[in-house]
Amino acid sequence: MTAARSNFDVIVIGAGVVGVACALWAQMRGQSVALVDPAPVGSGASSGNACTLATYACMPVNDPSVFGNLPHYLFSSDSPLALSWVHALRHPMWMVKFLANCRPAKSRQIATELAALLAHADAGLNPLIAAAAAEDLIVANGQLTVWRSEKAARADRAGLAFRRGQGVLFEEISGAEAHAMEPALAFRPACGVYYPTARHIRDPLTLTQRFHKAFTDLGGHTVVEKVTRLTDEGAAVRVHLDQADLVAARVVLAAGAFSARIKGGGAEHLPLQTERGYHLLFKSLGHYATRPVGWVEGGFYTAPMAQGLRLAGTVELAAMDAPENQSRLDYIARKGAELWGDLPPPDATWMGRRPTLPDALPVIGHSPTSPRIIHAFGHQHLGLTLAGVTGRIVADLLEGRQPNLPLDSFSPARSFV
Ligand SMILES: Cc1cc2nc3c(=O)[nH]c(=O)nc-3n(C[C@H](O)[C@H](O)[C@H](O)COP(=O)(O)OP(=O)(O)OC[C@H]3O[C@@H](n4cnc5c(N)ncnc54)[C@H](O)[C@@H]3O)c2cc1C
Structure with a gap:
């Protein structure tokens, strides 16, 4: 020894x-x-996340809509959630537990427990920010979520009402108001939600x-x-x-x-498994967004940060050690161009492993x-x-x-x- x-x-x-x-x-x-x-x-x-202090984000990926969307996740390259067949077959019990937690009552219970923890998030983080003299890295400019289609927005209404019931502060705004807040958006959203007290980090690393x-x-x-x-x-x-x-x-x-x-x-x-996520960085486009913008149908955030504009998110249920999946990066690039108009080739790309339990x-x-x-x-x-x-x-x-x-x-x- x-x-x-x-x-x-x-x-x-x-x-x-x-x-x-x-x-x-x-x-x-x-x-x-x-x-x-x-x-x-x-x-x-x-290091590569979407930079948001998402104290409002109590709704888990485990959502009843997962059941209806499963074929899309398995077979489409145009989905914000991708599932590797091989990985699913290697970890059948994890998948079963994950799906069991998508049942409506379970999903709401998880959201309640996450909301209770998130309510303490700032009180836990602020003393560290003060101890590290890191106030210059924190931006308090809210967060904007947009829906491109009325249909998708309607599907999320019950979830929003639930969030409000958990004490999450937000304003429901029209598509025109959302567009006025972020004029560089390439389409006018159907509607949006603004979280006025949300903060983000200029550079999480x-x-x-x-x-x-x-x-x-x-x-x-x-x-x-x-x-x-x-x-x-x-x-x-x-x-x-x-x-x-x-x-x-x-x-x-x-x-x-x-x-x-x-x-x-x-x-x-x-x-414990991983939900892999990706980002693209565009150094010269930091001015496109004035605050983090989450696009629900796209499944990713856009964050203005110290290094430029970061498009970060999506979920890939695949093996920890599997190589980076170019098609997931291509997906974000494609959807990013829908959201912000034509984009240059990214200056950097990244894949990271979210640590995730099935609940x-x-x-x-x-x-x-x-x-x-x-x-x-x-x-x-x-x-x-x-x-x-x-x-x-x-x-x-x-x-x-x-x-x-x-x-x-x-x-x-x-x-x-
Ligand atoms: C695309 C994407 C976007 C995201 N956006 C957000 C967001 O906007 N807001 C938010 O709150 N969260 C976000 N997240 C989630 C967040 O980034 C993660 O939950 C968080 O970084 C996990 O931190 P961690 O310290 O647990 O893990 P990590 O940052 O992965 O750190 C784990 C550390 O353990 C070390 N380690 C591993 N094995 C060993 C060993 N054997 N011995 C010693 N050390 C070891 C590793 O080297 C590593 O440094 C996002 C994640 C992704 C992928």
Whole structure:
């Protein structure tokens, strides 16, 4: 067995936005924290997302409409959701659970639980933004969602009413009003919804890096190595690395979509998969949008950001290690041209892995196999938004404090259907 370093209270595995938020919250609360990741800080899913702090986005992908649209998802290259046959056949139970969570009552229950967590999102994130002096990266200019067709808008009406019932603030506006807010849109939408209190991030990678700098400035330690497995040794947990292992009284597993690959901490038993998403970046078109614009039928966001205009989103249920799928990038390019008019070739493209459980809820809580290991992963489409509140909850659990919201729905011991 390799020699071990054991001078930390807590080891956080994974330096995406969720892991860094956990590490920073814990370090701010006076714990001595080591953050372990073989890759550069924030370079996973946390770097290429759609930049939105989507506190309004409580409706999960698990929606009853999935049943009617399944053939489209399987056979059409013109769909915002793509499903690989091979992947579905390799993970039939995950697919069954995912579909079971699309039943109307289940879908609404998930939305209620997400809304309850999202209600704490800003309170969890704002202290980190202040600690990292990252206010310059935050834009408070609302978010606009548009529907191109009346038919699609009608189908979402009940969902909007549900959102309102959950306390989400928004204004229903006409297509002309939506167009006036974003005049560069190439078509006049049928209608829109404006979320006036929504914020977005100029550059999510830089935000995670700033959080990491604040963590380091407070004395946090970073280890650039891959965790191979965990062993609960009774009084402490051993984090196995290629070089010298690390040992600490508490470990937080926050390796995003890769969390279930790290064996020994209980995550290997959880139905964690990935929803892959894509983005295209157009450096010279940052002026096209004044705020994030979500196009419902297209299934992606347009975000004006530090590097230009980012078209990001769509869902691909496919293997973690499958190569990037050019047809998904082509889809966004095609739909992007419908939304904004002719587009030049993108300056950059990207694929990222959203960590997703079949019930679209994150896992935040003690591992069923060890009271010394805390799970913090599975934030699907909302990891940027929910990183702060997740970090705060984890810091509470590390201190043995009761978090200020119920955690049963997010427990790793739940049934996932
Ligand atoms: C196209 C797209 C658009 C999105 N838009 C939004 C949005 O607008 N708003 C929003 O809130 N969310 C959005 N998301 C979701 C959000 O990006 C993710 O939920 C979030 O980034 C997940 O963060 P994470 O820290 O859990 O994972 P990651 O950022 O993937 O980080 C995981 C880290 O774990 C590390 N790791 C893996 N294996 C090991 C190991 N063995 N040992 C040590 N470390 C390891 C990896 O190197 C990585 O750095 C979007 C996602 C996509 C793909």
